[in-house]
Amino acid sequence: MFDEPLTVQLKVILLGDARVGKTSIRKSYFGDNFAQSYSLTVGADFAVKRINRGVSNIVLQIWDIAGQKDFQAVRRLYYDDLNAIVLIFSLVDPDSFDHLDNWIEEVTNEVGYETVESIPIVLVGNKLDLIKSNSDDIQIVNEKRVLKKFEEYKSKFDDRITLVRTSAKSGENVEDIFKFIIEKLEENGLF
Numbered sequence: 001m002f003d004e005p006l007t008v009q010l011k012v013i014l015l016g017d018a019r020v021g022k023t024s025i026r027k028s029y030f031g032d033n034f035a036q037s038y039s040l041t042v043g044a045d046f047a048v049k050r051i052n053r054g055v056s057n058i059v060l061q062i063w064d065i066a067g068q069k070d071f072q073a074v075r076r077l078y079y080d081d082l083n084a085i086v087l088i089f090s091l092v093d094p095d096s097f098d099h100l101d102n103w104i105e106e107v108t109n110e111v112g113y114e115t116v117e118s119i120p121i122v123l124v125g126n127k128l129d130l131i132k133s134n135s136d137d138i139q140i141v142n143e144k145r146v147l148k149k150f151e152e153y154k155s156k157f158d159d160r161i162t163l164v165r166t167s168a169k170s171g172e173n174v175e176d177i178f179k180f181i182i183e184k185l186e187e188n189g190l191f
């Protein structure tokens with residue numbers, strides 16, 4: 001039947017160093033309360049959001065992967081069949097920014113260039129609220145460095161990549177991450 005809705009499963013993975021806020025972003029997107037205390041992810045967690053888009057029923061699987069080094073071997077199990085990557089650093093953790101390329105490399109080693117070079121990618125600078133707080137004891141990632149990195153990624157990934165600054169604490173711009181992914185996948189004809 002032509003008017004039968006089409007169900008599409010989309011797998012999105014959240015990547016980045018430990019403590020950048022992957023779990024917090026996932027929870028914020030699902031409307032859960034923000035947890036101030038850190039509880040590391042072991043292996044991976046995932047949650048599913050159902051979205052109606054035109055004639056399509058989208059089942060958005062959001063995989064929130066453990067960022068701690070110890071979980072590298074386990075992480076590899078979760079990269080299969082991904083449709084989009086959310087690559088997260090903390091705007092107040094320069095090391096997490098310096099490690100972005102390592103994450104691209106890790107995922108590329110698992111799923112291959114062809115996949116990474118064809119799917120939507122969202123570069124996320126999280127903890128925006130802390131920058132706005134003007135606290136003295138934080139180290140902010142230089143804005144020029146962020147823009148330079150984004151330009152570098154744009155020349156590599158074209159318009160399949162975007163940059164979003166978020167606060168998982170306030171929820172600011174978190175929706176934009178997933179909105180971009182859904183729009184790009186729709187453009188690509190996935191549904």
Ligand SMILES: Nc1nc2c(ncn2[C@@H]2O[C@H](COP(=O)(O)OP(=O)(O)OP(=O)(O)O)[C@@H](O)[C@H]2O)c(=O)[nH]1
Pocket residue numbers: 016017018019020021022023024025035036037038039040041042065066067068126127128129130166167168169170
């Ligand atoms: N102020 C502020 N704190 C945040 C934000 N996002 C996360 N945090 C805090 O940062 C810490 C780490 O957050 P998580 O979401 O657990 O980090 P993660 O990336 O999932 O870490 P792993 O599971 O170990 O890979 C927690 O204490 C959070 O409360 C944010 O946007 N603003």
Ligand SMILES: [Mg+2]
Pocket residue numbers: 022023024039040041064065066067
């Ligand atoms: Mg986590």
